[in-house]
Amino acid sequence: MTGAKTISCPNCGGSLDVRAAGYTVTLACRYCGALLDVANPPPDADARIIIQYHEAVAQLVLPLGSRGTLFGVEWEAIGWQERQSSDAVWTEYLLFNPYAGYRWLVHAEGHWQFGTMLVEQPERVADNEVRWRGQSWQLDDAPVTTVTNRVLGEFYWRVRAGETVGAAEYACGNDTLSLEHNADEINWTHLVALRPSEVRNSFRAPPGDLNPATDDEPDEAPPAMGSGLWARWIDLPTYAENDAAMMAWAAVLAIMVVLTGMMTFGAVTQAVSSKLTVQIDGPASQITIGTLSIERPSQRVRLTAQTYNAFVNTWVDCDYALVNRRTQQAIRADGTVEFYSGRDTDGSIWTEGNHDLTLDVSRVPRGTYDVVVQAQAHHWDDPKATAPATVNGWESVNTDTRDVVFIASAGGMDWGVFFTIMALLIAPPVVLLYWQFKQRQNA
């Protein structure tokens, strides 16, 4: 992208790329931190030492030389500085494109902003307000003094650690106008918020120059917690997005609340039961299972019929009626308990059906109900059977009656609704995680 030039650091001998050769005035050595003048080098050297440092240089989230496309322009990170005000520390990357010039990428507490230096001056309206491009910008916090702690890389001005400037920020929506001034000049910068994923997905470190996560990335680096599946989960690149992880936790919390609430509200408040003996191929039998009182505006009623092992090749039609004692109106539900067994031509035994029947009646209105059931039993003859089939080899299937136990209960957990709600709650973070993961893979 740029006409890069390689020089040797006169302090430590390290090989340094000057990425914006011809524009860069000051270069901070990436190995020893020495500040070099590359605009006016002595005749026998590539650069002149301005300030000699021996401290360890910083590890950067975006290594210098990283390139990324933001707002349709490919930028290269050529300089970095750590700055501080009374109560905050942040870092600023100087981006360069030979056709578009310089921009700033500001990183503070996990938040990123893209900064464009203004050519024009915003109009001052009041002590705490300026106007720029027809919009009013309000002063955000009191003006502060900022100091540059550390610098690395190339700059188009004489940068140095320890430099102080006065600073103030004006906000309008999510955008910020940053004012910096010293005795010599006033600079305004328009800062636009970026999502961490935009920066992460846009910038690639140059080959062999990938730095590990550093203390410069306080809330984006995955915390070291546990191992195995959990570590793999949190090490997903999308975890750093934070939103997806917080959404997943919120979903888990909501699911726990829903489960607890549904089990509490759906608890069985009353249950009655009766046993009915039905005659095979005989007339319908009727019994009143018991009386249920619905105290809420409405409640679910669960009707269960249970049969036993001798119930083979038989079906029982169950016709329920919840008869309101006051109105004599009936809420009806019907179903069939059926269980069949036979022998295939290869001698293997097959079975089909269940020994139980459960019917759920939703929204039964408040009232007192007699739960009545009519049952009629029939036998099915296996046309292929040469001998009566049995379930376990000794029980007879040819008795004339069957016992059926009927249970009616007010309340009962609805697992169908719970699992549906659970899917609806967990789907958004899962979809987001998957989408971000694919984005990351495609980046």
Place this chain on the structure above:
Amino acid sequence: MSKRLILFAVWCLVWSVIALAAAWYGWSPYADASGHAAQTPMGGHGGFGYGHFYGPMHK
């Protein structure tokens, strides 16, 4: 807190309230019958096995 998180919080809240209300009022889309369906006077019965084919499906 981002807009996405706020939206998701609202999403969770709405579905949680629906789930709890459904449990309290005994509503379910999976129920076999509804107490709010047309109620009939008591007498006779619903007709055993109407529309039901008995016997196994096993071939």
